[in-house]
Amino acid sequence: MYALISIASGVASGLIGFYLGIGLTALVRVAFGHSPWDAQISITVGYIFGLVGWLMGIGMWGAWGREWFGLPTYARKAPGWQRYFVFNTDHKVIGIQYLVTFVVVFLLAGLLAMLMRAELAQAGNQFLTNDQYNAIMGLHGILMVAVAVAAVIGGIGNYAVPLMIGAQDMAFPRLNALTYWLNPPVALLLLLTPALGGLETGWTAYPPLSVLTENAQLLFNLAIITFGLTSILGGLNFIATIIYLRAPGMTWGRLPIFVWSMFVAAWLALLFTQGFAAALLMVLLDRALGMSFFNAQNGGDPLLYQHVFWFYSHPAVYIMVVPGFGLALELITHFSRKPLFAYKYAVGGLLGILGLSGLVWAHHMFTSGMPNYLHGPFLVLTEAISIPTGLIFLSALGTIFMGKLWLKTPMLFALAVIFNFALGGITGIFLADVPTDIHFQDTYFVVAHFHYTIVGGEIFALFGAIYYYFPKMTGRMYNETLGRLHFWWMFLGFNATFFLMHWPGILGMNRRIADYPSSLEGINLIISLAAFALGASFLVFVFNMIYSWVRGPVAEANPWRARTLEWQTSSPPPVENFPAPPVVRGHPYEYGVPGSVHAIVPTPLPGGAPAGGAK
Amino acid sequence: MARHIVNIVVIWVILTVLGALVLTLNFFPATGAEFAKDFNGIFRLLAFMGLPVVTFVFAWVGYSFFAFRARSGEDEGPAFWGRNWVPIVWLAVTAALAITVMIYPGLTGLAKLQADPRGYGWGETGADLVVKVTGFRWSWSFEYPQQGITVNAVQGRELVLPVDATVRFEVNSTDVVHSFWIPAFRMKIDAIPGRTTYMVVRPVVTGSFDDDQAFRVQCAELCGLDHAKMWLPVRVVEREEFEAWVQQMKAQ
Numbered sequence: 001m002y003a004l005i006s007i008a009s010g011v012a013s014g015l016i017g018f019y020l021g022i023g024l025t026a027l028v029r030v031a032f033g034h035s036p037w038d039a040q041i042s043i044t045v046g047y048i049f050g051l052v053g054w055l056m057g058i059g060m061w062g063a064w065g066r067e068w069f070g071l072p073t074y075a076r077k078a079p080g081w082q083r084y085f086v087f088n089t090d091h092k093v094i095g096i097q098y099l100v101t102f103v104v105v106f107l108l109a110g111l112l113a114m115l116m117r118a119e120l121a122q123a124g125n126q127f128l129t130n131d132q133y134n135a136i137m138g139l140h141g142i143l144m145v146a147v148a149v150a151a152v153i154g155g156i157g158n159y160a161v162p163l164m165i166g167a168q169d170m171a172f173p174r175l176n177a178l179t180y181w182l183n184p185p186v187a188l189l190l191l192l193t194p195a196l197g198g199l200e201t202g203w204t205a206y207p208p209l210s211v212l213t214e215n216a217q218l219l220f221n222l223a224i225i226t227f228g229l230t231s232i233l234g235g236l237n238f239i240a241t242i243i244y245l246r247a248p249g250m251t252w253g254r255l256p257i258f259v260w261s262m263f264v265a266a267w268l269a270l271l272f273t274q275g276f277a278a279a280l281l282m283v284l285l286d287r288a289l290g291m292s293f294f295n296a297q298n299g300g301d302p303l304l305y306q307h308v309f310w311f312y313s314h315p316a317v318y319i320m321v322v323p324g325f326g327l328a329l330e331l332i333t334h335f336s337r338k339p340l341f342a343y344k345y346a347v348g349g350l351l352g353i354l355g356l357s358g359l360v361w362a363h364h365m366f367t368s369g370m371p372n373y374l375h376g377p378f379l380v381l382t383e384a385i386s387i388p389t390g391l392i393f394l395s396a397l398g399t400i401f402m403g404k405l406w407l408k409t410p411m412l413f414a415l416a417v418i419f420n421f422a423l424g425g426i427t428g429i430f431l432a433d434v435p436t437d438i439h440f441q442d443t444y445f446v447v448a449h450f451h452y453t454i455v456g457g458e459i460f461a462l463f464g465a466i467y468y469y470f471p472k473m474t475g476r477m478y479n480e481t482l483g484r485l486h487f488w489w490m491f492l493g494f495n496a497t498f499f500l501m502h503w504p505g506i507l508g509m510n511r512r513i514a515d516y517p518s519s520l521e522g523i524n525l526i527i528s529l530a531a532f533a534l535g536a537s538f539l540v541f542v543f544n545m546i547y548s549w550v551r552g553p554v555a556e557a558n559p560w561r562a563r564t565l566e567w568q569t570s571s572p573p574p575v576e577n578f579p580a581p582p583v584v585r586g587h588p589y590e591y592g593v594p595g596s597v598h599a600i601v602p603t604p605l606p607g608g609a610p611a612g613g614a615k
Numbered sequence: 616m617a618r619h620i621v622n623i624v625v626i627w628v629i630l631t632v633l634g635a636l637v638l639t640l641n642f643f644p645a646t647g648a649e650f651a652k653d654f655n656g657i658f659r660l661l662a663f664m665g666l667p668v669v670t671f672v673f674a675w676v677g678y679s680f681f682a683f684r685a686r687s688g689e690d691e692g693p694a695f696w697g698r699n700w701v702p703i704v705w706l707a708v709t710a711a712l713a714i715t716v717m718i719y720p721g722l723t724g725l726a727k728l729q730a731d732p733r734g735y736g737w738g739e740t741g742a743d744l745v746v747k748v749t750g751f752r753w754s755w756s757f758e759y760p761q762q763g764i765t766v767n768a769v770q771g772r773e774l775v776l777p778v779d780a781t782v783r784f785e786v787n788s789t790d791v792v793h794s795f796w797i798p799a800f801r802m803k804i805d806a807i808p809g810r811t812t813y814m815v816v817r818p819v820v821t822g823s824f825d826d827d828q829a830f831r832v833q834c835a836e837l838c839g840l841d842h843a844k845m846w847l848p849v850r851v852v853e854r855e856e857f858e859a860w861v862q863q864m865k866a867q
Contacts, residue, residue: 131840200839208808209791209839296809302792303807336683337690342697345706367794367835368805369812372729376722383717390709394702397675402616403692404685415676422672426665429716435657435724438735439801442794442835506658507644508798508828510835513843517828561688592691 002078003085010058014185017053021046039215040288047222051185058181059087064174087181089173090575094180095159096473099466101183102151106459107538109143112136114535121528123518133514135198135216142190142203142220146227148320148454153234153269154180156465157262157323159473161238163566163573164256166247166582166599171240175233182230189223202512204313205279207294207305211286218287221280228277231319235269238262247565249584249599256564256588257333257340257347257395261326264350268319268357275312279305306368310361317454318357321421322350324458325392327465328417332399334562335411339589341398345391352388360385366434367441375434382432389425393418408560409483413464416491420456424449427502442512445505451498463490463541470548471555475572478552482544486537493534500527564588568601578602623678630670638662644829647799647851649819650737653727654801657720664716734813735802742783742815744776750786750793750806753841755832764864771864774832774849777857778821784814794836797849799829805836824848 025045026036056065062074076086083090084097115136119128128136158176162169170176193199197214210217242263246255255263282305285291292298294305333340340346360382362374396418405411427449430436440446463486470478500523509520516524558567565582566573582601590596643655731740747758756767757774766773774797776782786795788806795814796803799822804814824830825848834845852860 130843134837134840134842202837204837206792206836209837212791213839296807301809303810335688336692337685337688338692339694339696341695342702345697345702367803369734369807369810372732372734375729376725379721379725380717383713383721386713387706387710390705390713391702393672394705395697397672398695398697398701400676400679400683401695402619403679403683404688404690405679405683406688407680407684415680418672419676422669426669429661429665430658433657433661433716433721433724435654435720435728436661438728438803439654439798441803442796503642506642508831508833510796510833512837515843517831517846519828590694592694 001082002076003082006059006076006078006086010054010181013057014050014054018046018050020053021049024049038288040218040284043215043218044222044284044288047185047189051182051226054185055178055181060174060178060181063087063089063177087177089169089177091158091162091170091173091176092473092573092575092577094176095155095157097180098150098158098183099155101187102147102155103466105143105187106147106151107542109140109147110535110538112140112143114532116140117528117531119514120516121525123516123521123524125514128514130514131198131200134200134202134512135194137512138199138202138220139190139193142199142224144454145203145316146186146190148458149227149231149269149316150183152323152327152458152462152465153238153262153265153319154183154230156258156327156462156469157238157265159469160465160566161259161262162241162245163569163577164259164564165242165245165250166565166578166584167241167245168576168578170237171245172237175237179230179233179237182226186223186227186230189219189226193219204309205283206309207283207286207302208296210283211294218284221284221287224280225277225284228273228280231269231273232277235266235273238266239270242266247581247584247599251584253344254584254587254598256330257343258323258326258330260347261323261329261350264354265319265322267354268315268322272312272315272319272358275308276316277312279308279312282308303365303368303370306365307362310364311358314361314364315357317450318353320454321457322353324417324461325350327461328414329392329395329399330564331410331414331461331464331468332396332418333589333591334560334564335406335408335414336400336403337406337591338399338403339587339591339593340395341401342391342395343587343589346395349388349391349395352391353385356381356385356388363432363437366437379432379434383429386425386429393422408467409478409480409487410464410468410560412484412487412491413460413467416460416487417457417464420452420460420494423499424452424456427452440505442510443505444501444509444511447511448498448501448505451501455494455498460491460494463487466545468560470545471559472566472571472573474549474552475555476548476552477555477559478548479544482540486540486544489537489540490534493530493537496530497527497534500530563591563598565599565601568599619678619682622682623674626678627667627671627674630674631667634666634670635663638666645799645820645822645827647797647818647820647822647830648737648801648816650728650739650817651799651801653724653737657724660720661716664712668712731813731815734804734815736815737817739781739815739817741781743780744782746774746776746782746784748784748786748795748806750788750795750834750838750845752790752838753834753845755795755834755845755847759861762861762865764861766864773824773847775857775860776816776818776849776851777854778818778851780854781815781817784816786812786814791838792836793834793838793845796833796835797829798831798833799827799849803835818851821851821853823850 025042078086193216196216200213201210282293292300294300362378363382580602582599584599585597730738749756758765786806788808793806804812830849832847
């Protein structure tokens with residue numbers, strides 16, 4: 001009931017705002033002698049009003065907005081599972097909201113990929129027309145980009161970072177709730193794009209096509225500008241939290257490596273996301289107001305967009321993969337039962353990536369006709385980023401060496417990150433090197449490469465972290481056998497699909513096409529079959545998660561014998577995390593060091609009940 | 616410890632040899648130009664340089680997976696912190712590898728590729744033949760100004776080039792961004808509205824789409840509805856045959 005009231009009032013005031021915006025636009029337009037409706041302007045203004053209405057209705061008005069007018073604030077009460085459907089400021093609730101939302105989006109976008117592979121199993125158009133294929137491909141792309149940006153940072157980061165540094169919550173809890181509740185409108189807009197003609201431009205939205213195309217592009221632009229806002233606000237919140245809310249004694253040199261990686265990713269999100277939002281805002285202005293930023297006939301330049309866009313979108317891949325590295329190293333050290341090898345170098349590697357990531361964007365544009373003298377510097381800088389990345393590998397390989405590897409599901413996923421990224425990193429060299437890139441640009445070689453880095457590097461880490469934190473989040477244990485089954489199935493399906501995908505790229509199969517030359521048919525059929533196997537592996541995951549959340553055995557506070565702070569409180573933790581701030585005394589990874597102590601933690605308060613109540 | 620290192624090195628060598636055997640296979644499409652051979656060579660070189668890096672990680676992770684597994688989380692491993700010479704050597708080796716790749720085949724290959732400051736050419740700058748390429752949604756037209764002929768949607772629908780002649784493509788677009796790509800030549804350049812881009816190619820073997828489907832002009836930048844269908848066959852022919860084709864086109 002509480003959940004229903006919360007969502008219903010959000011939707012209702014969102015709709016009121018939307019129509020209010022459209023009405024006001026019509027009034028102003030009529031007053032100046034125009035027709036009352038212009039799709040670009042009316043939808044944009046309606047959306048801005050609707051977005052504010054939605055946020056206020058979902059609970060921001062009560063928890064925050066009233067304060068601006070000197071009124072007392074209140075929070076909607078919601079017991080049990082219903083707390084996930086209200087404007088809740090608890091970082092643990094928000095983390096789970098993010099995680100569940102984006103796992104659902106991941107599965108949905110995965111289904112779209114299955115449709116694409118079904119169409120590509122044979123040459124010619126089987127059951128999708130070209131525009132249907134483009135719409136599905138574009139939607140798969142942008143939904144997966146959203147998952148890759150938000151699932152680890154918003155989900156695992158929100159849940160784990162305050163716990164790991166011994167804080168009670170994020171620095172700005174209400175901002176955190178706002179950040180989450182901006183996401184449902186983004187999802188709604190993107191899912192509505194097929195109704196307005198479908199995305200024609202892929203997730204990269206290059207003008208002039210994105211200026212000329214259907215109004216689905218308008219929804220896309222509004223969605224991504226909103227999503228960019230969540231990324232920026234989230235980044236700001238993590239930076240403030242990690243700088244100011246560390247428990248006494250949690251020095252920078254004792255910070256868990258995942259927290260370091262989140263710190264780096266938060267800076268990247270804060271610094272670079274504006275580029276993406278700005279690029280799409282310019283497309284929006286071109287569409288709505290005819291500003292001609294990208295229209296060559298009126299003095300604009302299509303390449304301007306590509307520079308601004310990639311100035312964000314290359315750092316964005318590090319926003320995605322750096323927390324993946326952090327998680328992989330975190331899991332590897334706990335499950336190897338050894339200190340994290342070369343901790344300071346690993347931190348240096350993460351900071352090196354932060355420093356270089358903003359200087360490599362134009363390697364996406366080697367064939368774009370930009371001046372030739374730009375190619376050399378971008379080639380050199382792009383290949384230089386392999387040096388800090390190598391330090392992550394040093395740390396991982398050094399940690400597992402002579403360890404006591406406890407091969408639970410999370411550890412399997414963490415090892416797979418190292419395995420997959422070795423290949424994904426090396427194929428990046430072919431794309432950084434201009435003479436090879438001018439053939440590979442926009443081919444399936446690129447598709448294989450970025451799936452190896454983002455899925456192989458980040459999404460594997462995400463699933464490892466989901467299994468790792470499942471007992472902490474739900475108070476129940478997942479089924480280990482099903483977890484391992486999911487891992488091996490996904491690992492083999494993933495490698496079969498994407499390793500083979502390099503070959504059609506070499507042979508000359510370009511990406512983003514529903515049809516291809518007949519000679520590429522055999523290899524594409526095999527890739528499609530492998531992709532279906534990969535897709536089916538997630539059925540095991542979904543079953544395990546749902547079943548274990550309801551029926552799994554009650555978990556201990558620290559089933560992994562991990563030393564970091566989030567495991568020193570009950571599972572699930574109480575709302576305030578720790579009864580009093582823990583006092584950190586040493587490094588979090590001193591496994592095998594006699595008498596070592598990470599922190600003195602006050603005796604935990606009784607935590608929340610496991611999901612579904614204690615048994 | 617030494618025993619484990621030796622085992623890993625043995626596995627590393629075996630994996631590298633197996634990988635090298637795979638890399639000697641011919642997995643390239645038709646090689647229609649001298650510089651497509653350069654591409655094949657650079658690709659193989661990078662693959663052979665990258666192979667030991669990948670197999671090193673595979674060997675290390677794979678060996679550790681079997682050799683260091685423990686039954687439970689009770690035991691704790693030896694506390695190596697990596698505060699010794701190992702990270703310094705690692706940093707030096709990886710940096711040396713990265714710098715090597717940047718210089719050769721990176722910058723050296725780039726210098727040959729971009730001998731002409733305006734576009735690509737793999738050392739070719741002059742032109743025996745100029746072809747003005749225009750991309751539009753969703754096809755191409757080819758104008759041969761020296762011959763006074765134009766190939767468009769009505770006439771021909773193919774790109775015909777003489778063998779052993781240096782061809783300069785001057786590429787434009789009338790609407791959105793396209794990309795002019797001929798896989799058999801391993802070269803592409805974007806077609807951008809409002810500017811001209813250049814690509815110089817010297818085909819060295821005759822061939823056509825019917826022999827190998829890499830002989831085609833393919834749009835390689837998503838341009839909307841029929842992007843997938845935006846391709847035309849390429850035919851590289853002997854000089855005499857090219858002249859005959861020009862006469863035939865003029866007669867039309």
